[in-house]
Amino acid sequence: MSHSNVEKGILRYGWWSRFNHWLIAICFVALTLSGLALFYPAFFGLTSLFGGPTATRIIHPFIGVFMCFFFVIQAVRFFKANLFRRHDVQWARQIRDVLSNRDDRLPPVGQNNAGQKLVYWVFLFSVPVLLVSGIIIWQPYFAMAMPRELLRWGAMIHAYVAFIAIITLVIHVYSAIWVKGSIRAMTRGRVSRAWAKHHHRLWYDEIVRGEKQGDDTRLPATSETTRKST
Numbered sequence: 762m763s764h765s766n767v768e769k770g771i772l773r774y775g776w777w778s779r780f781n782h783w784l785i786a787i788c789f790v791a792l793t794l795s796g797l798a799l800f801y802p803a804f805f806g807l808t809s810l811f812g813g814p815t816a817t818r819i820i821h822p823f824i825g826v827f828m829c830f831f832f833v834i835q836a837v838r839f840f841k842a843n844l845f846r847r848h849d850v851q852w853a854r855q856i857r858d859v860l861s862n863r864d865d866r867l868p869p870v871g872q873n874n875a876g877q878k879l880v881y882w883v884f885l886f887s888v889p890v891l892l893v894s895g896i897i898i899w900q901p902y903f904a905m906a907m908p909r910e911l912l913r914w915g916a917m918i919h920a921y922v923a924f925i926a927i928i929t930l931v932i933h934v935y936s937a938i939w940v941k942g943s944i945r946a947m948t949r950g951r952v953s954r955a956w957a958k959h960h961h962r963l964w965y966d967e968i969v970r971g972e973k974q975g976d977d978t979r980l981p982a983t984s985e986t987t988r989k990s991t
């Protein structure tokens with residue numbers, strides 16, 4: 762299947778990338794709600810969403826492990842697109858222009874901008890830390906076997922890193938809503954050529970070069986160019 766299509770636009774995320782992403786997103790929101798319910802008395806009422814306090818305590822770590830499985834797949838698939846390049850430094854330096862919607866002043870970027878890349882790396886750091894610290898404090902399976910001091914550290918690290926991950930998610934969702942057309946990219950998979958050119962010029966140029974050469978294999982793995990998109 763061709764990567765770009767005059768009527769349908771350019772394929773940014775194939776069906777598997779989208780399915781995987783939304784599965785992670787649902788799990789992450791469930792983890793946030795159940796985690797807050799367990800950690801802070803003010804949010805205790807949220808336990809009713811998961812069938813009560815005991816059920817919440819049981820379900821929370823299982824959702825975490827389930828999410829990690831799909832997270833690893835996503836992290837591997839999106840890895841290359843999130844490596845920092847020289848042009849990202851200039852984009853980051855102009856963060857004031859980004860926040861003031863002065864897009865015309867920004868340097869061209871690749872498939873992801875420096876902000877998206879930073880979000881990727883914060884998640885890549887925080888999810889494994891949450892997994893390991895979560896396993897350490899997981900009752901009744903592992904916590905019993907852990908020294909008291911390690912349990913204390915585990916609980917503290919789990920809470921702080923969860924806070925970082927939740928704030929990062931809020932920023933991620935906010936920017937997805939803010940940049941018009943982003944949500945569509947993750948729901949339908951395709952973006953308009955104008956959108957790609959405006960927000961990710963270097964990525965767009967790469968696609969155009971690929972079209973001219975009739976070569977889709979140089980395009981990003983997240984686009985699943987070799988698979989049929991739904």
Ligand code: HEM
Nearest residue numbers: 785786789839843873877878881884934937943944946947
């Ligand atoms: C309700 C929650 C979420 C919403 C509404 C959301 C929305 C989106 C949207 C619209 C995009 C496409 C952006 C673009 O291509 O310009 C995207 C990409 C992405 N999302 Fe999410 N997302 C959510 C949760 C998550 C979570 C929990 C993670 C990881 C733990 C995550 C990781 C990513 C990654 C890695 C990308 C690809 C862009 C990049 O590499 O930075 N998202 N998301």
